[in-house]
Amino acid sequence: MGNILESIQRRVMVSDGAWGTFLQKKGLRPGECPELWNVSHRQEVLDIARSYVEAGADMIETNSFGGSRFKLGKYGLADRVAELNREAAAISREAAGPDLWVMGSIGPTGKLLLMEEVIPDELYDAFREQSVALVEGGADAIVVETMTDLEEAVIAVRAAAENTAVPVFCTMTFDKLLTGEYRTMMGVSPSEMIRPLLDAGASVLGANCGNGMEGMIAIVREIRNANASVPILIHANAGIPVYRDGQTHFPESPSDMAYHVADLVHAGVNIIGGCCGTTPGHIREIRDQILKASST
């Protein structure tokens, strides 16, 4: 295994795929707390982690995206942050074994600084509490993801970096504007996020969700043009979702996604995985394409 940051410099690595949409397939119903499954449906969560290990991922995330006290509080579980995050990391650690890395997932709190629903100190405390529990459970890195507000992302990265000894990754979610440029919902561009997040203590930056593989190519180019050395992590959706018969469908097959891997590698990406709608099948094909793209 060894140091994750050193390994990233040696070859393009493969991360895992979706958790949220995978849990739904396993029976998680709307209104149920996904993180509670770490104790109530432990085997199902472990099965998801194991299926990504079997698909050839180098690193596995944790079922803790909504594990902050603010998100858990919606289910009356705000006092179980430490337990549910520790267990999330322990499950992925069990699947990953000694040879793969575990990345502790931290998503947005859902509280907006802009609307004064929360103050920065409260966010910092929540992210500190969650990241410490994830590392106690066995996470080798923290990945702050799906961020749209740069200020919240900076606070999350700082809280994880200042209170744990592991590397902190951060990805934001960008949408394509009619002009062809990419911005988060709060108006942040890929290049704008770089300096503040590095200053806050992030070691790896990138994008997740919001786009399929093709849209991520321009985002990687923008980050790479602005910064030649920062490692870049991409977790793409299986295409842009379409709504049909009251259900959400992600249109891209494993080979559709894998088709863009070579361009992503040439644009300068360091880690590729999947977000919503991706499956172990997607991760397996992405891994095969990375091996091909890296050998040419």
Ligand SMILES: [Zn+2]
């Ligand atoms: Zn997603």
